[in-house]
Amino acid sequence: MLQVAVIRQEKERVIKALNKKRLFHADQLIDKVLRIDDERKAVQNNLNALQTEANEAAKLIPNLMKNGEKEAAEQLKSRSIELKSQIKNLDEQLSGLDQQLTQALYELPNLPHESVPEGKTPDDNEVLLSKGSIPKFDFKAAPHWDLIKKYDIIDFELGNKITGAGFPIYKGKGARLVRALINFFLDQATNAGYLEVQAPLLVNEASAYGTGQLPDKEGQMYHATADNYYLIPTAEVPITNLYRDVIIDERELPIKNVGYTPCFRREAGSWGAHVRGLNRLHQFDKVEIVQIAHPSNSYKLHEEMCAHIAALLESLELPYRILRLCGGDISFNAALCHDFEVFSAAQERWLEVSSCSNFETFQANRLKLRIKDKQNNKVLAHTLNGSALALPRILAAILENNQTANQGIRIPSVLVPYCGFEYIN
């Protein structure tokens, strides 16, 4: 959520930035915000004046009573009763305006960082780096959905029976490899200074609002309606919300957390071509890194997070590229986002395996996540997160890229100590 003060003070810059995100009626939305905010202030001023009067009356009455001025006291009492109904009225107006203001602000996406390229579609994303060699085979490479059948390591049909489409059953070396990847990713993050946390997989409404899943993306989350909880679409939600309504001493920064969770996504309406096998699931595993940073160095920390993610991909020996998302493709909440894609050799496609974003103060403003310095001055924190990494597509790429003519699938050497075998065969 953008800050009204920023919108007010830098209106032109904000409109320009929103246009880059292809929000072309930004000026109207911003005028609406400012109009509501003006009204809010006016109502609040009126309310304050009446409250002052009521407070003074309440102090005066006992004195009048003591001095035996019954008449005056009674008069003041009836005035107070009058004031009370007016105050109630204005109070209701004020909370109505507050709600309107929040609603209006919810419609505004985050401002893209200046380095975000102009553009409309994923084709306009900027390729920052492309690394690793794409494997060549002297045989017909099989897509991962054939390989998993051949080696009997993942069963989609069985998942259909238990739950439905998009909930695969990992078996044997498949299950072991998933566990190995999770442990490897957690260990790497811990070594890099992240504190591991295990957070709930269901969150309440306030948390979903805090990180921006609500109100917009309600349809993307599974909703446990009996208790009004949401299954998390990413560990970002519970982990970032650990710091909701918190004021952090700047000496504790940056806060670095890592967590493994399953992620649940309804992916409503997004099934079709290119979603076979592990490419898109309703439940998948992901290790997520989250940082709470001071605004002065959040971009440096974003680079550090991206370097961490790149190092993971390199140690898994996967060819990858890094994209800087353009204004048209970057998410509603992010100021800057780098996508990491691995090349899947049999599908001959790039698969997104990580998104690393700096949200600047956009989430912090909703979360009321602030930093205080020694002088007790407070500023909104910057929040960042990145997948490190999402498992299924990594798994798909490992299976496809490391297949051999007759030895089965070679496991990247860094994972061998974790899974205890060198080949799936």
Next chain:
RNA sequence: GGAGAAAUGGCAGAGUGGUCGAUUGCGGCGGUCUUGAAAACCGUUGAAGGCAACUUCCGGGGGUUCGAAUCCCUCUUUCUCCGCCA
């Protein structure tokens, strides 16, 4: 699930209708002293809105009253006891 108790500032913990935004202790910050540190002493120290005056906030919501941290209702959470249970 049943019975009871409680929820106050970073923490501990007073406050049961009228200058209470809240005594006090610890912690934090600043200072005196010290070569430096500790101890001691002095000062300072919640949040939000507002240009400001000022206003709001004592778990959330509602009510009683001229006036509520304090009384009533309700929800949530925590603790104790009982029951059940991975």
